[in-house]
Amino acid sequence: MPLTSSLPCTLLLHGGSGRLHPAGTPFPQQTAYTDALTEAAQAGYAVLSKGGTSVEAVEASLRILEDSPLFNAGRGSVFSHAGVNEMDAALMDGATLRAGAVAGVRTVRNPISAARAVMERSSHVLLTGAGADEFAAEMGLATAAPEWFRVEARWQQWQALQQAEALAQAPSPSNLSTPKYGTVGAVALDQAGHLAAGTSTGGMLNKKYGRVGDSPLIGAGTYANHVCAVSGTGHGEFFIRHAVAHDIAALTEYRGLSVQQAAELVIHHKVAPAGGRGGVIVLDAQGNVAMPYSTEGMFWALVRADGRVETNICNMVIE
Numbered sequence: 001m002p003l004t005s006s007l008p009c010t011l012l013l014h015g016g017s018g019r020l021h022p023a024g025t026p027f028p029q030q031t032a033y034t035d036a037l038t039e040a041a042q043a044g045y046a047v048l049s050k051g052g053t054s055v056e057a058v059e060a061s062l063r064i065l066e067d068s069p070l071f072n073a074g075r076g077s078v079f080s081h082a083g084v085n086e087m088d089a090a091l092m093d094g095a096t097l098r099a100g101a102v103a104g105v106r107t108v109r110n111p112i113s114a115a116r117a118v119m120e121r122s123s124h125v126l127l128t129g130a131g132a133d134e135f136a137a138e139m140g141l142a143t144a145a146p147e148w149f150r151v152e153a154r155w156q157q158w159q160a161l162q163q164a165e166a167l168a169q170a171p172s173p174s175n176l177s178t179p180k181y182g183t184v185g186a187v188a189l190d191q192a193g194h195l196a197a198g199t200s201t202g203g204m205l206n207k208k209y210g211r212v213g214d215s216p217l218i219g220a221g222t223y224a225n226h227v228c229a230v231s232g233t234g235h236g237e238f239f240i241r242h243a244v245a246h247d248i249a250a251l252t253e254y255r256g257l258s259v260q261q262a263a264e265l266v267i268h269h270k271v272a273p274a275g276g277r278g279g280v281i282v283l284d285a286q287g288n289v290a291m292p293y294s295t296e297g298m299f300w301a302l303v304r305a306d307g308r309v310e311t312n313i314c315n316m317v318i319e
């Protein structure tokens with residue numbers, strides 16, 4: 001049922017950035033990716049069309065992508081060097097600048113819901129590790145055993161990397177040479193004209209020493225205010241150094257750039273020349289969107305006030 005509101009109620013999702021399959025080779029999971037992104041977009045739209053908030057819509061869509069084994073978030077997260085799934089997520093309410101985030105969680109089934117609980121039910125912004133899992137459990141959020149998060153393809157990917165490291169006999173001190181993408185994110189504009197942004201990820205394959213990426217860091221991988229909402233995906237260390245999400249918001253607010261101009265400037269002219277690859281989705285309070293990326297591809301889905309879902313499923317390998 002399309003909305004009757006004149007406000008440009010909008011929801012935009014990403015399903016990670018990455019490299020493309022070689023031209024001409026089949027992409028067997030294309031339909032599965034399209035279906036998952038469409039389902040997530042429709043879930044967010046269902047919230048917005050009933051007058052729900054942008055925060056609720058972002059959470060509803062990201063929970064679906066977290067529960068899908070296709071993406072590097074929740075179930076399907078990449079493995080750390082220690083062979084465990086450690087997840088990060090953040091959620092920000094642009095209307096109030098309230099924000100919540102978790103990093104390095106292992107047992108909460110939907111890290112984006114834990115991030116929302118931190119925002120709404122604690123006096124903090126970012127909780128980490130076992131404490132964050134404990135908080136989520138105390139808030140009554142669903143937990144899951146390690147087997148829930150473990151997806152065979154991810155496990156094989158991790159084992160192959162362990163073998164390669166063993167053969168080279170010189171493990172790298174970090175995973176920086178083997179970035180793997182597939183994070184999920186959402187930005188939404190509700191009928192009240194309020195924006196929100198959320199991001200959820202398993203982080204980078206083979207990450208060590210409790211590494212935390214940009215996704216749960218407000219201003220780096222996730223940011224929302226009254227002007228625009230931003231969620232990023234890519235090589236997190238670069239997104240942190242360049243404060244990517246806040247930089248885009250600042251360019252739109254202080255310099256009056258469009259979201260397209262601001263996002264392209266940051267992704268293509270600041271982060272990429274420094275060696276950082278990835279992309280962002282950006283939405284402003286008028287419903288304008290931008291989704292630039294410097295990787296070969298980025299999955300996204302967009303749903304407008306009329307309820308029609310548009311997806312971009314390029315011939316990409318989620319790594």
Ligand code: ASP
Binds near residue numbers: 072202233
């Ligand atoms: N940005 C995420 C991180 O560095 C990874 C990704 O986007 O896939 O943890």
